[in-house]
Amino acid sequence: MALRKEHELHKRRLGRNLGVGLLLGGFVVLVLALTMVKVTSTGFKFPQAQSQTEQN
Amino acid sequence: MSDASINASNIRDDEPSFGDYFALLKPRVMSLVVFTALVGLLAAPVGVHPVIGFAAILFIAIGGGASGALNMWWDADIDQVMKRTKSRPIPAGKVEAGEALSLGLALSGLSCIMLGLATNLFAGAFLAFTIFFYVVIYTMWLKRATPQNIVIGGAAGAFPPVIGWIAATGTMSIEPWLMFALTFMWTPPHFWALALFMRSDYDDAGVPMLTVTHGRRATRVHILVYTVLLAILAVGTAFSGIGGPIYLAVAAVLNALFLHGAWKIYRRDEDDSEADNFKVERAFFKLSLLYLFLHFGAILVEALMKPYGLGGW
Numbered sequence: 001m002a003l004r005k006e007h008e009l010h011k012r013r014l015g016r017n018l019g020v021g022l023l024l025g026g027f028v029v030l031v032l033a034l035t036m037v038k039v040t041s042t043g044f045k046f047p048q049a050q051s052q053t054e055q056n
Numbered sequence: 057m058s059d060a061s062i063n064a065s066n067i068r069d070d071e072p073s074f075g076d077y078f079a080l081l082k083p084r085v086m087s088l089v090v091f092t093a094l095v096g097l098l099a100a101p102v103g104v105h106p107v108i109g110f111a112a113i114l115f116i117a118i119g120g121g122a123s124g125a126l127n128m129w130w131d132a133d134i135d136q137v138m139k140r141t142k143s144r145p146i147p148a149g150k151v152e153a154g155e156a157l158s159l160g161l162a163l164s165g166l167s168c169i170m171l172g173l174a175t176n177l178f179a180g181a182f183l184a185f186t187i188f189f190y191v192v193i194y195t196m197w198l199k200r201a202t203p204q205n206i207v208i209g210g211a212a213g214a215f216p217p218v219i220g221w222i223a224a225t226g227t228m229s230i231e232p233w234l235m236f237a238l239t240f241m242w243t244p245p246h247f248w249a250l251a252l253f254m255r256s257d258y259d260d261a262g263v264p265m266l267t268v269t270h271g272r273r274a275t276r277v278h279i280l281v282y283t284v285l286l287a288i289l290a291v292g293t294a295f296s297g298i299g300g301p302i303y304l305a306v307a308a309v310l311n312a313l314f315l316h317g318a319w320k321i322y323r324r325d326e327d328d329s330e331a332d333n334f335k336v337e338r339a340f341f342k343l344s345l346l347y348l349f350l351h352f353g354a355i356l357v358e359a360l361m362k363p364y365g366l367g368g369w
Contacts, residue, residue, distance in 0.1 A: 012073045019074035030111060034174055037107045 076150040080128055080159060081121030088348075089120035089216045092239060095352045096220025096232055099298045099359040104224045111174040112223040116216055119167035119183045123190040123212070125160035129153050130195050134261040140254060160191075175223040182222055186215040200262075203269040210243025211236075217352075231298045238293065238351060241286040245279045245318060246344040252276075252321075253334035253341070276322050279340075283318035287311040290351060298355050300368040306354040310347050317343055 038044060093116040097109055104112070128135065128146055132153050135141035145151040164187050172180020190212035199205045214236045221232035251258055251267045252275060258265035266275045290311050294304035317340040324336060361367030 009071055012071055016072075016074045016077075030114070033107045034111055037105050041105075 070150060072145065072150045072155075076145045077155075077159060079145050080125040080151060080156050081118075081163075082124030082127075083121075085124055085213070086117050086121050088213070090117045091349070092235065092352055093117070093216035093220035095356045095359070096217030096235055097224050098220075099217075099231065099235070099355055100221045100224035101297075102224045108174055109224075112171060112179070112220065115167045115171040115174065116183060116219050116223070118163050119171070119187055120216065122160045122163035122167060123187045125156045125163065126187075126191045127195045129156040129160060130191070131199075132156075134263060137261045138257040140257055171219075171223065176226040178226055179219055179223040182215070182219050186212060186219065189215070200264065203264045203266045205264065206244050206247045206266070207240075210240050210247075213243060214239035231296060234289075234293045234296055234298065235352070235355065237289055238286075239348065241282060241289055242344065242348050244282045245286065245314075246341065246348075248275050248279050248282075249321065249337050249341040249344065252329070252337045272326060276324070280318045280322040283314055287315055295369070297368070298358065300358040300361075302361075302367070303351075303354040303358050306350055310350055313343060314340075314347055 090113055094113050097104060097112060128144055131141075132146040135144050136147040141147065146153050146156055164184075168180045168184040168187070170180075171183050190209070194205070194209045194212050198208045202208070217235035217239070218228075218232040221235075222228065248266055251265045252272065255267055255272075259268055266278060270278075290307045291304070293299050294307055317336070320336050321340055329337060358367040
């Protein structure tokens, strides 16, 4: 199958790549937002401090 | 051969688009999952941070979508036969069955782990159980083995509000199970009405739908019986912790209409239905969509009004 310079296939691939890119970007932002919410919540303890508390 | 060269024989003219992969997740079913899970989350008597709530609903939706992709992978053979499902990405030749399997497994893992991390491990584990139930117990095992397949499948579709509730509270109580029961009891009359006017589809695919195994008369009786039980449950829910006067008013009207529809379906025979191209059955099916949406909508309204001293009894 001969490919023209701008085949319809290229558009579909671009759409797919953009879609995956946006999803990955959104996922990173979501994980960051979740982390911020968790570490700024009142009951948050760093894992090390938590394990020391449990030992005592 | 330079890096830029392309082996033309390896290129598929029908390469899937982003939308084809998205269609594997059954977006319409996903919208029901999102809505009912959101109601479960907001009806819970615990405040949830908006970011955590958003993440919970998103990962429950992705889990639901993953089950859809795994269902399409397993059912590709029967989807090809049925008119309603022939245009799905795998039977339409847009996506390979193996790709659907990979996508479904990857998204299942991602959604359960992320829900567990974002909310609590119980919610993540319950989402994993729901995916297992839908894919293995329903799709792989019982769908093709029993005419009660719709009842079993309904259970899988009814879990999202329970997961939403657990995501918020970390515990279980009677209220989320009332929401579960609402969807669970609603599913059979909804799908059996569809089976009455889409009959050749299930016949051709060899899926043991009640209409095929027990006949259409028995299906009409089943629709009526389930609708009566559903009405008792739906109105009774008004007097629980998630109910209230608004819910009661909505439930009273909708259940009267639904019972009336089921009664009409019961009274009709095949000649009546053929004569008007299943008008009553089609109307009942349409009403069923509104029925579930408005019941959950009323639960949501009651929950949203509670902080202002309104809502509930």
